[in-house]
Amino acid sequence: MSETGIPKTYDHRAVEARLYEEWERTGAFVADPNPEKPAYCIVLPPPNVTGALHMGHALNGSIQDTLARRARMKGYEALWLPGVDHASIALQNVVERKLLREEGKTKWEVGREEFIERCREFADEARGTMLGQLRRLGASVDWRRLRYTMDEKYIDSVLTAFIELYNDGSIYRGTRIVNWCPRDRSAISDLEVNYEDTDGKLYGLRYPFSDGEGPGPDGDEFVQVFSTRPETMLGDVALVVNPEDGRYKGLVGRRVTVPFVGREIEIYADEHVDPDFGTGVLKVTPAHDLNDFEIGGRLGLEPVNVLNPDGTMNENGADFAGMDRMESRKAVAARLGEKGLLGEVKEYRHRVGHCDRCGTVIEPWLSEQWWVAMEGLARPAIEALEKGEIRVYPDSWRRETTRWLENIHDWNVSRQLWWGHRIPVWYGPNGETVASKESPGEGWEQDPDILDTWFSSGLWPFATLGWPEENEDLGYFYPTSLLSTAREIMYLWVARMIMMGLRFRNKVPFEKVNVHSIVLAEDGTKMSKSKGNTIDPLDLFEEYGTDAVRFGLLYQSSTQDFAYSYERAAMGRAFVTKLWNATRFVLNYPEGGEGGEMSVSDRWVLSEFNRTAREYDRLLEECEFSEAMRLIYGFAWNQFADWFIEIAKAAPSPETPRVLREVFIGTLKLLHPVMPFATEEMARLMGEEGPLARGSFPAFDSSLEDSGADALLGRTRRAVSAVRSFRAESKVDGELAGRVVGEVDPAVFTGLSGVKLVGSMDGDATATLPAGDVVVEVSLSEEMRRGEIDRLRKEISRVEGEVRRAEGKLGNAKFVERAPADVVSAEREKLQTNGRMLETLNVRLEGYL
Ligand SMILES: [Zn+2]
Structure with a gap:
């Protein structure tokens, strides 16, 4: 303790715990509609309940808290609204792994209801930990308003939004190619597929002619196609060649047989075929490839699905039925070899999609899903972004998001998972289908799928404020003021909030978006648990x-x-x-x-x-x-x-x-x-x-601007600094006498420099210290003068040595030729600097002689 009664050092541990508890207890962060104040609102991007907060949360939390606290101090009714996301697929994966590790069971063994209960328990526990971490960060959130995407009111918002979109025809059921994760046995979003360069093989697959018209144009009894996934050939419905490809003019219209399944398929011309890939002949497997799905559609051919949801071959897979897709890949190739129908097999490195959550290789797979028609939702969002109704920092992200929206595809919102919002569609005993929050009655079955997590979080800025209820909160705090987020979720989340906000509130959900940096590990690589380079905030x-x-x-x-x-x-x-x-x-x-x-x-x-x-x-x-x-x-x-x-x-x-x-x-x-x-x-x-948490922020006051004082103190500080450097270099303590050429504040100058200002300097040796637009002259005693001369001579000889050394090096042709260019230019620069210094030192020395 000192005489003021305050400790010599600041003890952050004790202070932080005490103050946060007090702020919370006294309602320092509470915000409610207040007609006397302008509103300011930030909704916290709800962290996933799956785990602890990381450095990205710490950064984004610091950003949001800084802005929320500043707004509060500036007189806004500032609401920072906290919340948590149920994180459907992410949490389901964590709980599945835990179940397997601790009880050796799969979710299928536990059953849907019990599994959901496990997810709920896990989420409740993890939530507590995370909210504690937010408190440690000092987050000035209004805890009374904590929201969770699985709380009752939020679920109601989600179902309401779905039903409205369903009833106006924006949500529909359709059979399309989706990204299928065979481990999760669910469709996943395009944005949740990670493409990685992977070593694979390119197999030459041979299809024998079956039209009895003899060999093809090159004399072969078969047509060869290259593919990385031979097992999918069992689902082929056609072969295609480019109509411009002279090699295959005679092939169009002929028929070949798909080995193992014996299906006869026709060879068609399609201008989308790249003649330079493989043999220039493409197999068409509409159930297992997006492009093929489109080609098959143009040709009017029925897709043949050969996979089960778990990635094994189904009954269309002939002898391979029941085999895993990777096993059957090898088996099909081997059996083709036995039949003499396997051509060249080449090593091939190509991009393969992996599930963002579990790492499993994604299968493009034809399945029936729920879709949101995006065009009508995207158009107002594009307009709002183009008109600058939302300011984005940095602005490049506004343009990127606009471009993404312009090329948007319909959104697959159904997931074949268990943890999440169940799709509120019911199938009646007589084949009826209705969207309803509750069962329409006896004998009705609910759709088993759940919604993509991003469907519910897309409603976050208004569902957290009570929508669909038209309440005061919504009127006062919506649109919110700012959203701060990581760039990885600009499309997944931010773009969708803009569309949903415009669709359901007719207004953009936030005035500004701040896209923050990603915090990398110390060595500049991505932080990841597997690399062990994460930092716990x-x-x-x-x-x-x-x-x-x-x-x-x-x-x-x-x-x-x-x-x-x-x-x-x-x-x-x-x-x-x-x-x-x-x-x-x-x-x-x-x-x-x-x-x-x-x-x-x-x-x-x-x-x-x-x-x-x-x-x-x-x-x-x-x-x-x-x-x-x-x-x-x-x-x-x-x-x-x-x-x-x-x-x-x-x-x-x-x-x-x-x-x-x-x-x-x-x-x-x-x-x-x-x-x-x-x-x-x-x-x-x-x-x-x-x-201070409820205090006022200093406002600019033009009457306090004083350019005269600024200029005078600027000169005074430079003059003081010049004397201080002189004292340090020359090792001169004690009071000096001198004068300043140029105006300074005499009291401050003398007080801080220890130089007493005198009227005239005549008779004494003088050190001249230039300091920008002022010059300080300091009188030197005879002893100091001699000391300075000695010091300057030593310094001059040291610098001369440096100059000679550099000249020698640069005079050496071998050095100049062989040393890296930046080393040579650094040497040249050193030589120049030292040359200039030498001049200055000589001028000073002459002044003392
Ligand atoms: Zn997966």
């Missing part, structure tokens, strides 16, 4: 303090991804310490007397603070977090702590105590949204009334 909070980590993350944040730097957290921690020491200084500073005028430096620091406040606020408004952090850090550390505190010690005015306190409290307020805990604690120690 809670460990960082513990070690550096939450404020320090938040500051460091925002300092690094940009439109680019960044490698996490522990140094930035350490920088944040040092910043907190600097502010803590400033608190102690300001508290110990003597009270001011009555009356009196402000000094130039008082006016300067007020002017500087005021300008910082304006620029900082603008940067936060534009989501330029890193720039904002640099600015406020520079002001607080440099201008305020390093300069003004020193001035306050050396050359105070009667008004300095007031100004010192005012600017310091103002700085704490500017920093509060970023570093809520430490600033709250410091303001409290300073005797500030009421919590």
Whole structure:
């Protein structure tokens, strides 16, 4: 403890726990419709209930909290609405793995109802952990409004939206090719398929002619086609060639037989066939390939499905029925070989889709699914984006999202999973189909599928505010002010919220979208559990303090991804310490007397603070977090702590105590949204009334701008710095005498430089110290003059040595030829710099001789 009664060091652990509990208990983050205030609203992108928060959450949480707290301090009724997503496929996978690990059972063995119960239990537990982590981050969310995509009211919103879209014809049932995960036995989104270059084989498959017209144009008794998936040939319904392909003119219209199944198929011409791929003949397997599905459709051929949902061959697979797709791939090739129908087999590296959740190779598979017709939903969203109704930071993402919407396909929203919102469609005993929240009665069966997670989260900005109920919250807080998100979910989520918002509320869901960076591991690679390079934000909070980590993350944040730097957290921690020491200084500073005028430096620091406040606020408004952090850090550390505190010690005015306190409290307020805990604690120690969390944000005041004071203090600081460097280089302590050419604040200059200003300098040796637009001349005693001469001579000979060394190197033809270009140019640059330094040193030396 010091004389002020405040601890010498700041204990973040104790302060953070105490303050968060207090904020929560006193309702500091509560927001309700208030006609006297403008509304500000951010909905938290609901984290998946599957696990702990990671560094991306810590960054995005820091961004949102900074903006929500700032808005609250600026007089908005600011709601930051928290919530959690049930994360259908992700959670189902986690629970499945757990079940297998702990009980050796599959979901099929446990049964649908019991399995859903397990998912619910798991989610409830994980939710608690995650919400605790949000508290540790300092999130100023209104906890009374916590929403969950599986709570009763939310489920009602989801079913309402589905039924409305169903009834207006936007949702329909259709049989199409989907991305099928045989492990999950479900369709998954296009956006959840990861394409990876994979080593495979290209097999030459031979189809014997069956039309009795003898060999083909090249004399062969068969037609050869290359494919990576021989097992799918059992589902072939045609072969196609390009009509322009001269080699195969005679093939069109002839018939071949599909081996094993004995189906006779025709050879057609189709202009979409690439003559340069493989043999230029393509097999058409409409049930197992998107392109083939389209070709088959044009030819009017019925698809033949050869796979079961679990990836085994079905009854259309002849002798291979029951075999897994990968096994049957080898078996079909081997049996073709035996029949003499296997051509060349080549190694082939190609892009293969894998399930984002479980890594299984995706099968393009024909199945009956629920679809949302997207064209009508996308059009208003495109218009809104083009008109700039939503501002996106950075703007390139607005254009990317528009382009994606322009090329959108209908959305498969059904999933053959269990954990999620069950599709509210019922099939009646007489073949009726209706969409209804509840069973229409006896004998009706509900569709077994559930909805894609992104269908429910697409409603997030208004379903969380109570929609479909027309309540006050919705009228007041919608459209929300800002959404901050990672770029990976721009299409999956953000674009869909825009479409759904326009469809159901007739207004875009948010005014701004901030697309934040991805936090990479220290070495610049992606963080992943399997690589073991993840960082737990809670460990960082513990070690550096939450404020320090938040500051460091925002300092690094940009439109680019960044490698996490522990140094930035350490920088944040040092910043907190600097502010803590400033608190102690300001508290110990003597009270001011009555009356009196402000000094130039008082006016300067007020002017500087005021300008910082304006620029900082603008940067936060534009989501330029890193720039904002640099600015406020520079002001607080440099201008305020390093300069003004020193001035306050050396050359105070009667008004300095007031100004010192005012600017310091103002700085704490500017920093509060970023570093809520430490600033709250410091303001409290300073005797500030009421919590900063509900306090006011410093507003720009043009009357405090003082360009005269800025210019004068600018020159004064440069002059002081010039003397300080001279003292450091020449090792000169104690008082000096001198004068300044150019106007400075004499009290501040003398107080900080230790140079007494004198009228004339005649007779003495003089050191001339240029400092931009001012020049400081310092008198030297005979002893100092000799000391300087010695020092300068030594320095000159050292630099001369450097110059000779560089000249020697550059004079060596071998070095210039063989060394890397950047090494040579660095050497040239060094030589130039040293040459200039030598000139300066010689001029100075002459001045002393
Ligand atoms: Zn999967």
